[in-house]
Amino acid sequence: MKTSIRFKTKFRTFMIIGIMSSVVATMAFTLNKESEEARVPPAPIVTKDSTASVKAFKQVYTVLMSARCMNCHPSGDIPLQGEDSHLHTMQPRRGVDGKGVYAMKCSNCHQPANTPGLHTPPGNPNWHLPPADMKMVFQGRTPRQLAKQLVDPNQNGHKDMKKLIEHADDGLVKAGWNPGEGRKMPPMSHAAFKKAWITWLTTGAYAPAK
Amino acid sequence: MISLNVNQKNYRVDADPNMPLLWVIRDIIGLTGTKYGCGVAQCGACTVHLNDEAVRSCVTKVSRAEGQKIVTIEGLSKENDHPAQIAWNEENVPQCGYCHSGQIMSAAVLLRENPNPTDEDIDAAMAGNICRCGTYLRIRKAIHLAAELQRKGSASK
Amino acid sequence: MGDISRRHFVKSAGVAGVALWLGLTAKGAAGKRSTLAAAKNFTPFILIESNGQITLYNIKPEMGQGTYQSIPALIAEEFEVSLDQVIIKNTGGEKEFGNGQRAGGSTSVRGSYNEMRKVGAAAKAVFITAASTKWQVAENTCYAEYGKVIHRPTGKSAGYSELIEEASKIDLPKEPKLKDAKDFKIIGKQAHRPDIPIKTNGSAVFGIDVQLPDMVYASIERCPVIGGTLKSFEATEALKMPGVIKVDKVERIVGIYSFIGVAVIANSYWAATQARKKLKITWDTKGYETYNSADYDAYLWKHANEEGMVDKNIGSIDTVKTSPQNTIDADYETPVIAHHTLEPMVCVAKVTGDEVEIWSSNQVPNLITGAGDNDIPALTGFKPENVKYHNMFIGGGFGRRLYYDYIVEAVNVAKLIDRPVKTLWSREDTTKKGPWRMMTFSKMSGTLGDDGKLIAFRHKVIGPNFHESLFKTFDKTRLDPSMVEGIGTQDYQIPNLRTAYVKTDSHLPGAAFRSVVSSTICFPHESFVDEMAHKAGKDPMEFRLNMVAQTSDTWKLLQKLRELSNWDKPLAKNKGRGVAQWKFFGCQLGYVVEVAHDPVTGMIKIDKVTALIDLGVVVNPDNVKNQIEGAVIMSISAATKPGITFKNGVVEQSNFYDNPVPRINETPQIDVHILADGGRMKGVGEPGVPPFAPALANAIFAATGKRFRKMPFDLQVN
Structure with a gap:
């Protein structure tokens, strides 16, 4: 009972933040020369195609590593800011739940919607970082590392493929394409990203060699 | 008309729902302890408590605060006797004093959530509040003192 | 004074009953007056009222450097009063307080050290003489402490305010005896500044906090290119914005430069800033747009x-x-x-006929009301005697507020409307417009x-x-x-x-x-x-x-x-x-x-x-x-x-x-x-x-x- 409550909490938390993640709880990996293949569950339908999968992930990766996604998936406990992904100016901390600490909680500045004007805090009702026990770091990850991480059930919030696919339409994920005045968009449209994301997942969620 | 509860008092204000809470508090309600410093949540001079959290009122639309509980520096304590206020006086923290409403409002949240903050905790809580006079060293000292006062106070209760 | 008189900040409050002002004459000698109106070439630093109230005037603007304590402390030390029992008032360029009403060059305390102590010592001497005369005892059997004169042998005492009548008849000593440093009770000691309590509960009034009945707000668009000037502006859209009252050009003078901006006056600062974005302005930036x-x-x-x-x-x-x-x-x-004072440039002004009343935070109140060619009256076209100024607590000076370009500009805004107007700079304005x-x-x-x-x-x-x-x-x-x-x-x-x-x-x-x-x-x-x-x-x-x-x-x-x-x-x-x-x-x-x-x-x-x-x-x-x-x-x-x-x-x-x-x-x-x-x-x-x-x-x-x-x-x- 205790465990299931904890799981639920964690799960919900991850759902609201995470920009991405991948495949299924029962998933395991086998190595081959160029890529790693994920064993995916029966549904949704997977047509294994390592070439198409890796190609799709490379597209996904450009989005995840863009400032809009990576800035809230830092390697440390301080988010990043700006197109150059520098440390967030006043160094707010992740906190246990990813929502900041003390007088520096994300929502103290980040409003439910973008604040008008240049250099004002972008907004979302659920603005936060991944929580401390599921950091889902993007910063510094190679495509291979990130792909593996996204499909590691212990690092992705225990999402199955259905949930992962749904996650492309998560409110905070989509906030990346509504970045507030003066900020660059991710390198492709949300539709193109979603297509690449689903393609990657449904062709076997292969990880690139590097 | 927008209904606001500021320092346990109800107000009905005629304001554009997009107007930042800061200007409603200062220019319409007339509580000027909350300051304007940057307008973009960089400096913390405008910090107030919205449902007990240290929000930056310069970027908070008044519509977000409708019907919520707002506390400004004027309402933090009745007699200037919140542990942070006592400590600020004891340590002679302010110079020009302009930022300190915001500093104290931020410190109050820290003290509520962490009764024994380290220097690192203080930095994590207070780095959103700029003091151009540079009283940071004393802010740290005062927060340590306030924590001590708070512990003593709750022990004596 | 409107609704800001609740805070202790400026002089000119009504005086309770009989009063005595003590201070310095133009020649630097200690002097006193029973009515301030009769005072010529006289600077009052102490006011004693019959209701027991003692007021000390601080002529050095308080910008965080502590003059609100350190200047009155010099008077209080010799006058034998505690800063807890007095009211401290910051002066605002009033003529009687003279040219010393400025803060700069790290001179405030050292420049006042002897004069202020002399004022306090002379005032104390007068009250000791007054008491000994009244009691018919030898002067050297009396001493002063905590705003009272005490007769040592009997312990009999009288507060300064009870001795006003007698004191007003007594000449001040020309060279009053100053205390030995070893006897100091305030100077050199750990002290709490009296402005700190009001800076921890939001009640200190800074320039930005001045609120007057019927007040409106202005935000000014200035040429992005420094040196550029206004060619023309179009305000149709801005004037349609809710709350907007008036749009017009205004001059800001900073040093030798005159810059023309476009002011939006509205019923709230927020409304003014929103309408400002709708202005369509053509600037002439020729010769300046190549500066890198x-x-x-x-x-x-x-x-x-x-x-x-x-x-x-x-x-x-x-x-x-x-x-x-x-x-x-x-x-x-x-x-x-950039200085980045946390309080941006701000000034409230109200023009009534050929008079202007100004509230701001500035390091040089003497020049806000001065008679010089570069002082506010000359720059804004008012006679010096028609300029009334109130200097508020300053939210950071650092040299930026030695200049009053923002006050000139705000007075010019106030000329556009028959209401008090608060002209406030945004942070961006302060970063981008200098000096x-x-x-x-x-x-x-x-x-x-x-x-x-x-x-x-x-x-x-x-x-x-x-x-x-x-x-x-x-x-x-x-x-x-x-x-x-x-x-x-x-x-x-x-x-x-x-x-x-x-x-x-x-x-x-x-x-x-x-x-x-x-x-x-x-x-x-x-x-x-x-x-x-x-x-x-x-x-x-x-x-x-x-x-x-x-x-x-x-x-x-x-x-x-x-x-x-x-x-x-x-x-x-x-x-x-x-x-x-x-x-x-x-x-x-x-x-x-x-x-x-x-x-x-x-x-x-x-x-x-x-x-x-x-x-x-x-x-x-x-x-x-x-x-x-x-x-x-x-x-x-x-x-x-x-x-x-x-x-x-x-x-x-x-x-x-x-x-x-x-x-x-x-x-x-x-x-x-x-x-x-x-x-x-x-x-x-x-x-x-x-x-x-x-x-x-x-x-x-x-x-x-x-x-x-x-x-x-x-x-x-x-």
């Missing part, structure tokens, strides 16, 4: 080889034999910076003798002169001593010394910044002394001490600093100490800064700052410490944060996100020590700035071997 910082820097270096105007020329520097083995030449640069602290570049050259001592030293300052941008009467043909402040007057005994200044032209409005030109030229000077010490293979502290007489202030300062900072105690690997000192404005302070270098990340961390300030006499030691702690933070800002740069005539920075200032997590340990050995009294507010940057640069060199000759320093050293 990089080009200007190149222009400065182009002029750096000119001889310039020579200040000190000691010995025969041109005949000193130099060789690469004994000589260093170095070029130093500093940037333009700013100008840059200086420095060309340094030093030569060592065979004994490793500095035998020749050249420091040439290159840059625009901020005074030229301020005064039409500026004389280009003469050397402005401000521009070489301190570089020729340190205690270093160098047989051949030349200091000079090459003035360059600029169209930017320049300003003093805390410590003025020393804020830029101490850095090259004291860094270069360090460079020469290393060239000579000497310890930089030892090298300095060997250059000064053992009877000098600098010897005394450095010896003490050496001890306080544990200078001679070796540091761990990757750590370094740097020393610098600066003597200027009749002030002196030295720093030892300790840094640690993380060889993995490259980051420099300032571990510890030891400061020693020589004051002679100290009034409020804790406040002095606060001032120096703050000066360290402001100096970290000036030395390590990006400055203001121009592209196509426009300032590239806007707000704290791209023109940052230090935050609490950047605060090192700071130990402030005070030298108060009874010597000549010196100032506090500014001396903490100049020597910090070179002490830091010298420490970084000691830790890493990297020499910074250009601000801002990048604290990541790989």
Whole structure:
């Protein structure tokens, strides 16, 4: 009972933040020369195609590593800011739940919607970082590392493929394409990203060699 | 008309729902302890408590605060006797004093959530509040003192 | 006074019953008056009312430097009152308070030290005489304490307010006896500033907090290109915005420059800022839109080889034999910076016929009401006697509020409407519109003798002169001593010394910044002394001490600093100490800064700052410490944060996100020590700035071997 409550909490938390993640709880990996293949569950339908999968992930990766996604998936406990992904100016901390600490909680500045004007805090009702026990770091990850991480059930919030696919339409994920005045968009449209994301997942969620 | 509860008092204000809470508090309600410093949540001079959290009122639309509980520096304590206020006086923290409403409002949240903050905790809580006079060293000292006062106070209760 | 009279801030309140004013006559003698109206050439500093209320007037604007305590403290000490039992009022340029109503140059306390004590002592003497006359006892059997005169043998006492009648008949002593320092109860003691309680509960009234019945708000669009002027504006859309009352052009005068902007007046500040975005303005920027910082820097270096105007020329520097083995030449640069007072420029004004009433926060109230050509009345077309001013608590001065361009502008806004109007600058306005602290570049050259001592030293300052941008009467043909402040007057005994200044032209409005030109030229000077010490293979502290007489202030300062900072105690690997000192404005302070270098990340961390300030006499030691702690933070800002740069005539920075200032997590340990050995009294507010940057640069060199000759320093050293 205790465990299931904890799981639920964690799960919900991850759902609201995470920009991405991948495949299924029962998933395991086998190595081959160029890529790693994920064993995916029966549904949704997977047509294994390592070439198409890796190609799709490379597209996904450009989005995840863009400032809009990576800035809230830092390697440390301080988010990043700006197109150059520098440390967030006043160094707010992740906190246990990813929502900041003390007088520096994300929502103290980040409003439910973008604040008008240049250099004002972008907004979302659920603005936060991944929580401390599921950091889902993007910063510094190679495509291979990130792909593996996204499909590691212990690092992705225990999402199955259905949930992962749904996650492309998560409110905070989509906030990346509504970045507030003066900020660059991710390198492709949300539709193109979603297509690449689903393609990657449904062709076997292969990880690139590097 | 927008209904606001500021320092346990109800107000009905005629304001554009997009107007930042800061200007409603200062220019319409007339509580000027909350300051304007940057307008973009960089400096913390405008910090107030919205449902007990240290929000930056310069970027908070008044519509977000409708019907919520707002506390400004004027309402933090009745007699200037919140542990942070006592400590600020004891340590002679302010110079020009302009930022300190915001500093104290931020410190109050820290003290509520962490009764024994380290220097690192203080930095994590207070780095959103700029003091151009540079009283940071004393802010740290005062927060340590306030924590001590708070512990003593709750022990004596 | 409207609804702001609830706060104790200005004079001219109604007086209770009989009252007595005590102060100074124009000739500096102590004087008193029973009615202020009869006062001519008389400055009141003390008001005693029959209801027991005692008021002390503070003529030095309070901007965080502590004059709200330190100036009344001088009166109170001699007058034998406690600051807890008096009301303190900040003056606002009223004629009777005279020309001393200004704060700058670190002069407030030392400039008032004798006069204010004399006022207090004379007033006390009058009340003692009054009591002894009333009681018919010998004067020397009475003494004063806590606002009362007490008859020692009987313990009988009377409050000052009970003695007004008698006191008003008694002549003040011309030379009242001042207390011995050993008897001081307030001066030199730990004291709480009376403005602190009101700064922790939101009740202190700053300029921005002034609220008047029927008040409206203005926000002003100014030409993005500095120097550009208004061609035309179209306000149809702006006027359609809710709450907008009026749009019109207004003039702002800053120094010799007149800038025309477009003001939006609305029923709320928010409405004014929203409508301001809808203005359609055509600016004439011709000649100014090509101004770029990089080009200007190149222009400065182009002029750096000119001889310039020579200040000190000691010995025969041109005949000193130099060789690469004994000589260093170095070029130093500093940037333009913004003061970033946290309270932006703000002013409330109400024009009624040919009169104007003004509320603002400013360092020079004497010029807001003054009769000079450059004072507010002349600049705005009012007679001085028709200008009434209220100076509020100042949310940071740092030199920016020595100027009143924003007050001129706000008065001009007030002329547009028959209501009080608050003109408020945004942070972006303050960043982008100046006036700013100008840059200086420095060309340094030093030569060592065979004994490793500095035998020749050249420091040439290159840059625009901020005074030229301020005064039409500026004389280009003469050397402005401000521009070489301190570089020729340190205690270093160098047989051949030349200091000079090459003035360059600029169209930017320049300003003093805390410590003025020393804020830029101490850095090259004291860094270069360090460079020469290393060239000579000497310890930089030892090298300095060997250059000064053992009877000098600098010897005394450095010896003490050496001890306080544990200078001679070796540091761990990757750590370094740097020393610098600066003597200027009749002030002196030295720093030892300790840094640690993380060889993995490259980051420099300032571990510890030891400061020693020589004051002679100290009034409020804790406040002095606060001032120096703050000066360290402001100096970290000036030395390590990006400055203001121009592209196509426009300032590239806007707000704290791209023109940052230090935050609490950047605060090192700071130990402030005070030298108060009874010597000549010196100032506090500014001396903490100049020597910090070179002490830091010298420490970084000691830790890493990297020499910074250009601000801002990048604290990541790989």
